[in-house]
Amino acid sequence: MAKRSSGTPATAARGRRSPRMSGDEREAAILATTEKLLESVPFTDISIDDLASGAGISRPTFYFYFGSKDDVLLALLDRLVQRSEEAIAGLEPSEDAVRQGWQDVLGVYLDTFTAQRGVALACADARFRNDRVREGWDRAATLWVDNTTAGIEAERARGAAPAGRPAREIAIALNAMNERAIYGTLTGAEPSLPRDAVLDVLVDIWMAAIYTTPPKL
């Protein structure tokens, strides 16, 4: 039955309009349906039937395009990671307005996840039970950590930030803070940072952690 290889972005355009949707359109329709449903329904509560009928196909046909519900999420996660990459690439460091520079980084992080709220929340959930989702999620996290590490090292190199614990360790901790704090803000469950203050608090702590030496007390 030559199942479509899951994950592959489908074969190239097959020319010609056909009365029924082309395979690529179907695939896109499934993805779109999932994304839309995720805005209001938790991933767990969405059945494959929902996705199939939302895309105008039967359940068995769904399996022609994706191997499982999680595979759809994985495809969506790939996009999320891709957007993270693009967002990071679009950032440029400045030596004056240092605080603003970091605030831009955190802002982009926040925006990326806010824009993809449903998908991000679903992945944050799914990574606990699906190793491939976890890998994807961790890959994205690593992207941000690498970027932060490089940033801290650059600041240290030009003497703007004091030496201290390995830059990477600090980067990991700070990004962990962001991830969890932003998740909290996105869901609003207590205790959480109010939406209009998240960035300020987080940047404050980033500045303190990167540019000051922890006092010996």
Added chain:
Amino acid sequence: MAKRSSGTPATAARGRRSPRMSGDEREAAILATTEKLLESVPFTDISIDDLASGAGISRPTFYFYFGSKDDVLLALLDRLVQRSEEAIAGLEPSEDAVRQGWQDVLGVYLDTFTAQRGVALACADARFRNDRVREGWDRAATLWVDNTTAGIEAERARGAAPAGRPAREIAIALNAMNERAIYGTLTGAEPSLPRDAVLDVLVDIWMAAIYTTPPKL
């Protein structure tokens, strides 16, 4: 059929030895089985059958004691929260050895979750789909945040820490960092802090965030 009210720690001892286990023992057996299984198997992969047969009863009988698999987790979470409360209560602030004081707090946090690794991980997962688990989890988080907030305010009051953003906001962000970073360390997925360095990194950042003023750059 007078189902046992879920959550209630069962009726008082019903006197007399009986050939089969008493209700309380059954309930304890289910809890113990769950805890044990969670050490090696993710919660999602455990079926009610596993819990029932592990406790020496049939599946329908399981429902006599708990309303669902999640209810069992909830009971386990209650214990976790309780231990958090006890751990926090056992902490005493010192005005000298300030760093050591905070390190003790984080150490207790880390220990509590390490000791209950399986349960903690299962709850971290389940809170995404079960509101009651989320509430319990958030209640525990609030405990730590309240404690941290009070600690920061005390330090500010005695002039040891500078004024700045609301203490509670900083406390939320710092505890978010701990939760996520410790989760990462517990699972070991990249990027994560090595087990022997977590505490040092986290305490460093706590110190910087609480005792220094973020530089204006």
Added chain:
DNA sequence: TGACTGACTCAACACAGTGTCGATAGCGTG
């Protein structure tokens, strides 16, 4: 002592969701 009660137990069922198989329909190409 024998009917009664309430705790406790389970076989059998109903149901929801997942994943598979085999048959088939339509299109493009040789």
Added chain:
DNA sequence: CACGCTATCGACACTGTGTTGAGTCAGTCA
């Protein structure tokens, strides 16, 4: 036109959840 490939679905098997209804068994009380 017939062959092969893409695409589609009806029907089925399986797994896990939760419910029902019919019990058992130990204490209790008249």
